[in-house]
Amino acid sequence: MKINDLPEPPRCALIVGHPGHELRILGWVKRMQPIVVALTDGSGHIGQSRLEISRKFLGEAGATPSRLYGMSSDREIYSKILEQDHLFFLGLAESVANLLIDQSTEFVAGDAIEGYNPSHDLCRLIIDRAVRLASNERGQIIKNYAFPLVGDPSLGGYFENNMTIKLSSDELTFKLSESQRYIEKTGGVLASEVAISVTNYGKAAFGTEVFHVEDSSAALANFEQEQPYYELYGEQQVKAGFYKQAIKYREHIAPLARRLLQ
Template sequence: MEREKPLVLIWTDGSGSRAAPPRLEASRRLIKAAGATPGPLFGLAGDREFYSAILAQDLGFFTRLLDVMTSALVDNLAEQIVSDPIEEYSPVHDLCSMISTLAAQRAGRILKREIRHLDFDIEFRGSRTRVQQPLEAIVLSPAQLERKASAVAGATELSFEVNRLLQIDPGLLDREALYDRPSGLEALKAPSVTPQYEIAAAPLVASGVFKTLITYRDHIGPLVSGLVAYQSRDVRA
């Protein structure tokens, strides 16, 4: 963010599936400290509201996201978008990637040029299911690493997630990597195995913590099909 100073869009307020305190202000501080700009989509709703929209198959909820993201790309004459990856770990992360693909395609038609779509690892850093070298890999300098570590330490609202990821990868903070997303339908294909979000949530549904299991077949796939049909229109929202 320090180098590119992007416009940053954030879908959820970071409250998670169990309604923890929102983390938007911590995100806002980090974004501004890096010289980037919070965008027109900044914490639209809580994570649980996103899950409810998925379960309800509320296509309009997600087409609004697509519209705002498309407009942001067009209005800022964007050349690329960087999004969450598809890791089959979080249905919201996966939808973010898919809708980013569609927004880039739709905005590209309006601007009459390609908008590149990149992503980065979140949960499975360095162990992608697809064999792919990063488009760009950056090892932070000592000064950059110090600034990053200081910013993370100051964002106490994010400490649980940061510490969890650091346990998985102790070198999490010292490097960055961006990957090219596939284009077209390749970027939207169904998973070949049961997504991790289904496997992880199944015991919680069985024990009554959650009422319904979000699955690709019943929930994510149909939403993606509806979004593909919606974005194929050539009218700017």
């Protein structure tokens, strides 16, 4: 099924772990003009928020940052994960659910579980819980789709029930130019990630945007056997002196996941 084929644009919400993730599906954002939730401010260990820059870019694409745009700093999220503050994350999910109810949301798009960053994976778990709560309260199923942030952006056919949009040449030009403008203003890790993706997959790959229904339990089960990337990266950050402790899947994410998935 293609998003292009939907009879009417649904009331949409974009829910991401960090501001800037909207660049990955900017064609969809421009078409659907969603309300936007960001779990963090994208400040990382350097403490420099990306909220205002993203707010400007989202506005130019027709999207609307919500009252839950930039709910926490990255440092706060990491601290809450290490402290195993389950109530904090349950509270975030409830706040998102209330927003979805207030906005009469029909379609949600958000981060996929990829083991790349713990905030991304937790964002997906918060989305799933919030959608369940809001759907139950309203008595109406809210469509809930994930999109990848790493890897080839044009792939996704191996997922069942995936949906894609093919960007026009004008839409792709807009997406690539906005992405370039964004990384020039922000720099940092996001800039290098975007540059690597374009180098690895080519500009044309970003003309396809893929969304899929994700089984979060199954996605997380992969990390019972395979170490997620964020563990390796976290250990490097500890050695560099940016963090005191690295986040581990079994010790920190798995217990939170079980609570959020209940």
